[in-house]
Amino acid sequence: xxxxxxxxxxxxxxxxxxxxxxxxxxxxxxxxxxxxxxxxxxxxxxxxxxxxxxxxxxxxxxxxxxxxxxxxxxxxxxxxxxxxxxxxxxxxxxxxxxxxxxxxxxxxxxxxxxxxxxxxxxxxxxxxxxxxxxxxxxxxxxxxxxxxxxxxxxxxxxxxxxxxxxxxxxxxxxxxxxxxxxxxxxxxxxxxxxxxxxxxxxxxxxxxxxxxxxxxxxxxxxxxxxxxxxxxxxxxxxxxxxxxxxxxxxxxxxxxxxxxx
Numbered sequence: 136x137x138x139x140x141x142x143x144x145x146x147x148x149x150x151x152x153x154x155x156x157x158x159x160x161x162x163x164x165x166x167x168x169x170x171x172x173x174x175x176x177x178x179x180x181x182x183x184x185x186x187x188x189x190x191x192x193x194x195x196x197x198x199x200x201x202x203x204x205x206x207x208x209x210x211x212x213x214x215x216x217x218x219x220x221x222x223x224x225x226x227x228x229x230x231x232x233x234x235x236x237x238x239x240x241x242x243x244x245x246x247x248x249x250x251x252x253x254x255x256x257x258x259x260x261x262x263x264x265x266x267x268x269x270x271x272x273x274x275x276x277x278x279x280x281x282x283x284x285x286x287x288x289x290x291x292x293x294x295x296x297x298x299x300x301x302x303x304x305x306x307x308x309x310x311x312x313x314x315x316x317x318x319x320x321x322x323x324x325x326x327x328x329x330x331x332x333x334x335x336x337x338x339x340x341x342x343x344x345x346x347x348x349x350x351x352x353x354x355x356x357x358x359x360x361x362x363x364x365x366x367x368x369x370x371x372x373x374x375x376x377x378x379x380x381x382x383x384x385x386x387x388x389x390x391x392x393x394x395x396x
Contacts, residue, residue: 147173147176147177147178148177149178150177150178151178151179151235151374152178153178153179154174154178154234154377155179155180155181155230155233155234155235156174156180156234156236156237157223157233157274158181158182158183158239159184159211159213159237159238159239159270160184160185160186160213160241161183161184161185161191161239162185162193163190163193163197164190164366165239165337165366166366166369167183167185167237167239168194169366169370170239170369170370171198172198173370173371173374174235174377175198175201175202175205175206177378179234179235180205180206180230182206182207182225183208183209184211185210185211186240188210192208195207209226213240213262213265213266213267213270214261214265214266219266219270223277227277232281233277233284235284235285235286236274236284236286236287237287237288238288238311239289240266240270241262241304242258242262242263242304243301244259245301246300248302255303256302259304260303260306260310263304263307263308267288271329275321275322275325278326278327282325282326283327284328285330285376285377286318286322286327286329286330287329287330287377288311288314288329288331289311289331289332290308290311290312290315291308291311291333292333292394293305294308294309294333294388295309295312295333295394311331312388315330315331315387316388319386320386322385323385328381328384329385329386330376330381330384330387330388331388332369332372332373332376332389332390332391333390333391334364334392335354335391335394336351336354336364336392337366337369351363357394358394359393364391368391372389
């Protein structure tokens with residue numbers, strides 16, 4: 136990490152006590168895994184999901200040692216509607232109701248637009264935008280019937296600003312932002328709030344493997360703090376949006392970065 140000082144990891148304050156949550160792409164590393172841990176620290180019961188079954192089960196076991204009885208896992212590929220339905224059916228069966236959904240699943244990649252294939256474009260859009268749509272739709276159907284809830288989507292600053300080689304990812308994340316705003320307007324009548332976080336670079340071991348030192352230096356240099364975010368710093372903002380402290384916020388995209396443009 137670069138920058139003046141390291142951030143302080145705050146303890147839980149019971150902000151989500153008694154809530155039930157589903158978090159996608161939460162198999163340990165990155166924002167999803169950090170969000171699952173923070174939700175548990177804040178008193179929630181959490182159903183984690185991911186397309187990587189082995190990593191998902193390993194992280195379920197790890198979290199279960201610290202929070203026995205409060206975490207479970209269901210594998211889910213968000214590009215498969217049947218698996219999405221099975222995930223939310225499992226949440227309803229296990230918890231009886233669903234209070235919070237965090238749509239974290241996304242897929243990146245780097246390719247110049249002139250060389251990008253249809254498959255590259257479609258795959259990123261299907262995971263990142265269509266997957267968020269499928270899970271949002273499933274969540275709203277449950278929350279509409281149970282009388283309310285909260286959905287938090289994971290967008291990106293790339294949905295606001297241009298970056299070479301990221302046309303597919305930027306289009307998908309801009310779509311997540313637009314989906315968030317439209318869903319919020321429709322869901323308000325159900326007592327459901329829909330917001331999004333928009334991080335820049337939240338570094339974790341898997342991302343380190345695919346990020347060059349030059350790109351890391353460039354991206355961190357753009358940030359006001361001169362460093363990348365820790366995944367749990369983004370998770371803290373997701374906790375806020377999931378909690379009662381944001382009760383009058385809906386349709387918002389909250390930057391967890393200084394890179395708005």
